Amino acid sequence: MPGRTNLEIDVLRTFVTGVQLGSFARAANQLGRSPSAVSTQLRKLEEQIEQELFKRVGRGLALTDAGEALLSYAQRIIALNDETIATLKDSALEGWVRLGLPQDFSELWLPAALGRFARTHPKVNIEVHVERNVDLLRRVEAGELDLVLAWGTPDTIGHGKPILEVPMVWIGPESRSVDVTSDPLLVAAFEMPCVFRAAGAAALAAAGRPWRLTFTSPSLSGLWAAVEAGLGITIRTPLGLPPSLATINASTALPALPSATVVMHISKGSNSPLVAILSEILEEALSDVARQNGNVLVDASRKSGSSNEIEDGLDEV
DSSP: OTTOOOOOHHHHHHHHHHHHHTOHHHHHHHHTOOHHHHHHHHHHHHHHHTSOOEEEETTEEEEOHHHHHHHHHHHHHHHHHHHHHHHHHHTTOOEEEEEEEOGGGTTTTHHHHHHHHHHHOTTEEEEEEEOOHHHHHHHHHTTSOSEEEEEEOTTTGGGSEEEEEEEOEEEEESSSOOOTTOSSEEEEEEOSSOHHHHHHHHHHHHHTOOEEEEEEESOHHHHHHHHHTTSOBEEEOSTTOOTTEEEOOOOTTSOOOOEEEEEEEEOTTOOOHHHHHHHHHHHHHHHHHHHHTTTTOEETTOOSSOTTEETTOOTTO
8 A cells, every 4th residue: 555654573673672671782782783783773663653762861762752652562563473473383383381480470471471372382281380489499400390480599590590670578458557667577478488588587687677477378378368467567579469468668667678580490401492482472571561560670681770761772873
């Protein structure tokens, strides 16, 4: 049809990759293109939509309103393109993939990610195990699970690929105020070993705050119920927080908490292409969560800047 503009998949992929990586220099390297070629692609994209995609913020670049809108459409176009190719090309793949992940993720974005995988690989069966962090790490190490997403600590991150860095927060009931000055501080937590309980205990010890454990559970739903009932506050991340709970504003009465890292682990014996494909889909899904919750999640490869800021954008853009 005369006059119709057609956006190119490769150009959109460059745009999305640069934003997700937080750097078009990194995007150029990952996509095997020169910085000048990437700059040309982005300029062509701006000419096609007749809008500027970026604005200068400090020493970096940030997306304009038009850039944010295009990013959403571009991700959907690329996903549909890749799904079409995978369905036609890899539909003959068969087998099993054993996936493990913590309770925080089971209802957040997993259904959509697994649905995408199932549509492109209808002959593949996915066996999902939702378990505690310590059990997930043990089972992927033993080869009982092919792919695991787990909360990482300095001694476990080295065995996997960091995906996201998520702030830990103090959590209490949404419907009532909590006395965070009580002595001792009442705390509900998972049974040990637990990344969040250990971080909270260390923070309280460093601050000289006495505390008392009032409730323990291996179940996240049980922990949420205890906090909602007022048995104590807890430490977790904002991921999957029920509406009945809320983060507690970090005041001088409560010590600051570190971040937790989402780490992807692949069993040493799992060299199936299916595992690689699913790991890529899960990583993309987490990246989308990071962008949709810019004030909550930060890509683990980026230690500063907001999720929509491009740290070292190309000079030509």
